[in-house]
Amino acid sequence: MNYFNLQTILRPHIQSLTPYSSARDEYTGKEGVFLDANENPLGSTTEADAYNRYPDPHQWAIKEKLAPIKGVQPEQIFLGNGSDEPIDLLVRATCKPGSDNILIMPPTYGMYEVSAAVNDVPIVKVPLTADFQVDTDAVLAAITEHTKLIWLCSPNNPSGNLLQAGAIQTILEAATQSLVIVDEAYIDFADTLSWTGKLADYPNLVVLQTFSKAWGLAGLRLGMCFASVELIQVLNKIKPPYNISAPTQALALEALDHEVEKNDMVRQILAERQYLAENLRTLPGVQVVHPSDANFLLVQFGTGGSNIEPDAKIVFEHLIDQQVIVRDRSKVTLCAGCLRISVGTRVENERLLTVLRHMNNAPVTTDLPLGTGGEATKPELVSNA
Numbered sequence: 001m002n003y004f005n006l007q008t009i010l011r012p013h014i015q016s017l018t019p020y021s022s023a024r025d026e027y028t029g030k031e032g033v034f035l036d037a038n039e040n041p042l043g044s045t046t047e048a049d050a051y052n053r054y055p056d057p058h059q060w061a062i063k064e065k066l067a068p069i070k071g072v073q074p075e076q077i078f079l080g081n082g083s084d085e086p087i088d089l090l091v092r093a094t095c096k097p098g099s100d101n102i103l104i105m106p107p108t109y110g111m112y113e114v115s116a117a118v119n120d121v122p123i124v125k126v127p128l129t130a131d132f133q134v135d136t137d138a139v140l141a142a143i144t145e146h147t148k149l150i151w152l153c154s155p156n157n158p159s160g161n162l163l164q165a166g167a168i169q170t171i172l173e174a175a176t177q178s179l180v181i182v183d184e185a186y187i188d189f190a191d192t193l194s195w196t197g198k199l200a201d202y203p204n205l206v207v208l209q210t211f212s213k214a215w216g217l218a219g220l221r222l223g224m225c226f227a228s229v230e231l232i233q234v235l236n237k238i239k240p241p242y243n244i245s246a247p248t249q250a251l252a253l254e255a256l257d258h259e260v261e262k263n264d265m266v267r268q269i270l271a272e273r274q275y276l277a278e279n280l281r282t283l284p285g286v287q288v289v290h291p292s293d294a295n296f297l298l299v300q301f302g303t304g305g306s307n308i309e310p311d312a313k314i315v316f317e318h319l320i321d322q323q324v325i326v327r328d329r330s331k332v333t334l335c336a337g338c339l340r341i342s343v344g345t346r347v348e349n350e351r352l353l354t355v356l357r358h359m360n361n362a363p364v365t366t367d368l369p370l371g372t373g374g375e376a377t378k379p380e381l382v383s384n385a
């Protein structure tokens with residue numbers, strides 16, 4: 001990794017950019033009469049008079065609490081408005097529109113491609129192998145001097161599996177002129193260590209995680225990016241100054257006191273994943289339930305013949321008729337006939353299974369509750385204080 005030099009990967013104008021300097025950047029003290037940010041001194045128009053001041057632009061309280069949990073330094077953390085924000089910022093920091101490119105391995109998460117497309121950045125696609133693993137030789141052959149970002153999603157969405165560590169390591173070691181991003185949105189559901197443990201070994205490594213899945217905070221919009229201090233400084237330079245709102249920061253701080261409950265929910269979801277997979281495998285219409293290291297299952301329907309796509313579509317439409325909504329992935333590379341099904345509560349999973357079991361018979365008329373569920377089995381929060 002001696003050859004990696006972040007400065008040569010950044011777009012030149014980003015290297016020399018002078019960032020916006022906010023009022024909270026220029027005076028960081030907590031006490032005083034604050035007449036520097038044109039805020040409303042009287043309070044907020046909400047019940048809680050809590051939001052009239054701008055939030056910490058660098059979210060230090062969260063980073064200090066998160067750093068020991070993740071085994072990194074606070075300066076190695078970037079927090080974004082969802083993972084979407086660091087995904088977009090990485091493209092904008094490194095890729096010259098029209099000429100530099102990003103490399104993705106379909107089937108994978110759609111935002112890598114969308115962020116590149118929004119920025120007019122070409123996309124090089126090297127599909128995963130039939131068992132959803134990295135085609136290492138093909139990836140190495142596809143990398144050029146213009147390849148700035150290589151996106152790996154592990155566990156992968158929509159296939160659900162972890163990518164082999166050996167393949168990721170090979171790419172990290174070979175791609176010395178690129179950033180290699182490992183998106184670990186589903187890491188809490190996998191029986192493996194995070195790549196954050198390898199940040200010191202690979203300066204081209206970037207790890208993404210999120211509060212949206214295991215932490216149960218998709219509505220907050222809070223994504224984590226771990227990388228070298230040098231790269232995090234660049235992301236800080238180009239982000240909107242106050243990208244994480246005050247209520248989001250307050251709630252994330254609270255959530256970090258409840259890691260035990262997060263782990264309890266993960267255990268329950270893993271047990272349900274097993275239950276759901278076992279039961280789906282007994283259904284005649286189900287061809288394959290792909291092994292999952294995440295909180296969802298990729299399930300192949302159909303006859304296994306040459307034209308299996310319509311079958312998945314019929315199952316999908318039938319589920320919708322019965323108010324069970326899953327994701328149709330049947331048009332995606334390597335996913336013909338496949339639906340992606342999130343693991344629900346026991347009641348929700350039973351509802352799904354019942355509808356599928358009755359597909360060719362009478363309509364389902366059970367009184368099983370609809371809605372988002374989960375409330376009944378969510379662990380009680382206990383304060384760590």
Ligand SMILES: *Cc1c(COP(=O)(O)O)cnc(C)c1O
Pocket residue numbers: 081082083084085109153157183185209210211212213218221222223
């Ligand atoms: C859900 C998901 C995310 C999380 O996105 P947020 O913007 O943080 O909600 C990131 N990557 C993948 C692969 C995902 O499936």
